[in-house]
Amino acid sequence: MNQGKVTVIGIGLIGGSLALCIKERTEYTVCGCDVSERSLELARASGVIDEGTTDLAEAVKDADYLFLAVPVGLISRLMAQLREMPLKPGCIISDVGSTKGEIVRHGRELSRVGVTFIGGHPMAGSHRSGVEAADPLLFENAYYILTPTPETSLVDMQRLSRLLQVATRAQLVIMDPDHHDRVVGAISHLPHVIAAGLVNQVGRYNEENEWFHRLAAGGFRDLTRIAASHPVMWRDILMSNRHTVLSLMDDWLKEMQRFRQAIEAGDAQEVEALFDRARRLREQLPDRKKGILLRPYECYVNVPDRPGMIGEVATLLGKNGINLSNIGVMENREEEVGVLRLSFRTEEDLTQAVAVLKQANYIVIE
Structure with a gap:
């Protein structure tokens, strides 16, 4: 028995995987919407979606759920378009962006047209990209963060949570949008800035002496691997979370100043203490191997x-x-x-x- 319609806007790795999860594990009809006709053809041919269109108005018509799986920099503009469309009353809209504060504030405007926006962030990914990499197991046992506001209906939260639990088999976590941005900013956004900065610094040195790159082996490459991430995507993420990232960068500079002062003073004991504390804290990080969850x-x-x-x-x-x-x-x-x-x-x-x-x-x- 058909339960209704779910539309996923943006059929890439995340959007395609989400569409595939819903299609395989629920009775909803899954509609894909993308600017690329080729992506839609691939998605239809591989069974990721039931139907697809490049027409946004056609895609959202009569949808019970809308998932916005487009780059962070496009989400606010997309929500502005949705506010002008005749959405189904009671429709729940969510996104998959890695920043939440700014997006949720824009999402609140959707309540004026009789729908509910609940921010979402599935913390899963792959080294592969595109709908060709869509994987129904991508979210399994991963954290999937939802960021409702105080005005969000509990019934709507239950509806969305029930769908995501059945479809993704992820571990759902509810978090305040701004708290989410600080946590993810510290563990993801700031490290990307640091990695990019370090690669740029060594790159300048290498312009004068090519041995900097020649000798950059395992440790340097492992530490800076994330600097190879998509520059436009990370531009948009940092612009969306810029106030939080700036605050985190200030804290990082203070941390570096502690190291600098200890080294400058020749305080070997303090240098050792800083490294020892980092080692002990690193050992406390949970083992997040896929398929293994600590029982709370x-x-x-x-x-x-x-x-x-x-x-x-x-x-x-x-x-x-x-x-x-x-x-x-x-x-x-x-x-x-x-x-x-x-x-x-x-x-x-x-x-x-x-x-x-x-x-x-x-x-x-x-």
Whole structure:
């Protein structure tokens, strides 16, 4: 039985993989939209989509879900176009961009035309590109971040979460848009800037003496591998997240200043301490091999379906000093009560959270 229509705008690696997941694991009809007729032909021929078109208005007509899988620099412009189109009432729109704050602020404007925008960021990728590389396993066990606002309906969050959980088999994480941008800025955007800067610096040295490149072996190449990323894509990402990245760069310069001062002063003990701290912190990073997930401590909480409930629960725990790992929205049971899945890093945090929530008269299931 056909459940409705899902449209994916942008049929590249991410968009194609998302379309393929939905087509293979749900009963929705999947429509692809792209400026490239060749990409659409490949997608149809390989079974990635059911139908395809280069006409945006035709693609979004009667769609229950729209996924914007276009470059970050184009998402805001695309949403402006969508605001002028007769979208299906109740349609949920999401994106796959790696920045969220600016995009979510533009997305709020879509509520004026009777649809819901919920920012999304599947943290998965491949060294390959294009619809030819579409893979139904691309998102499996990866983190898929959703960034609702306090006004986002819990029912809409449940609808989108249910679709993504079934289709992608990813681990959904709910996060504030600006917090997302700071976290991803620190672990992805800033490292790309540093890698590019280091390659450019060594490149200038190599102009005077070619041995800099000749001797640039494994360590240098591993450290700077991400500097080979697509320049236009990273231009758009940094422009979209520029305020956060600038703040992170200031912190990076302070970190480099600590090293500089210790080296300049000949303080061998401090230099060793800086490297030792980095080594210990590096060893604490979780092993994120595909298919392996650390089992979190979890509980389930019944909440009324009203705007802001996700924020209320998170704020309550934060005020009590409880470290919440993530919040997941369980399937809608078609009642007035929804279910949140709360995950914690430690058993102590879980125990404290259960006590605080019960004291606040929430129904908690352990």
